Amino acid sequence: MIEDFDELMPRVASEAQRTESDNDGPEGPKCPECGRILLSTSSKLCNWCGAVIHDAAYQKHAAEERAEFDAHEQRKLIVEEMKDQLIQQRMRSDLI
Numbered sequence: 228m229i230e231d232f233d234e235l236m237p238r239v240a241s242e243a244q245r246t247e248s249d250n251d252g253p254e255g256p257k258c259p260e261c262g263r264i265l266l267s268t269s270s271k272l273c274n275w276c277g278a279v280i281h282d283a284a285y286q287k288h289a290a291e292e293r294a295e296f297d298a299h300e301q302r303k304l305i306v307e308e309m310k311d312q313l314i315q316q317r318m319r320s321d322l323i
């Protein structure tokens with residue numbers, strides 16, 4: 228669980244920021260186990276106690292958030308690859 232924590236924190240922090248600017252009201256979904264407000268709405272589990280959130284609407288939303296995050300990461304990779312290719316092309320044409 229500790230290794231996951233380091234990986235999760237940047238996502239949790241950025242999501243906490245985004246949630247603040249959203250108009251979902253001051254309180255997000257709460258964990259049914261520990262009753263604390265969830266920091267991340269993209270995790271299947273409570274960020275505090277690790278309990279599974281048994282809420283179909285929440286889980287659907289969480290899955291959507293994860294898909295959105297993955298798509299964003301994917302786009303970033305593609306852009307980086309395109310940049311590399313452009314640089315290589317430019318270098319080759321400079322040599323000729």
Ligand SMILES: [Zn+2]
Nearest residue numbers: 258261273276
């Ligand atoms: Zn909890």
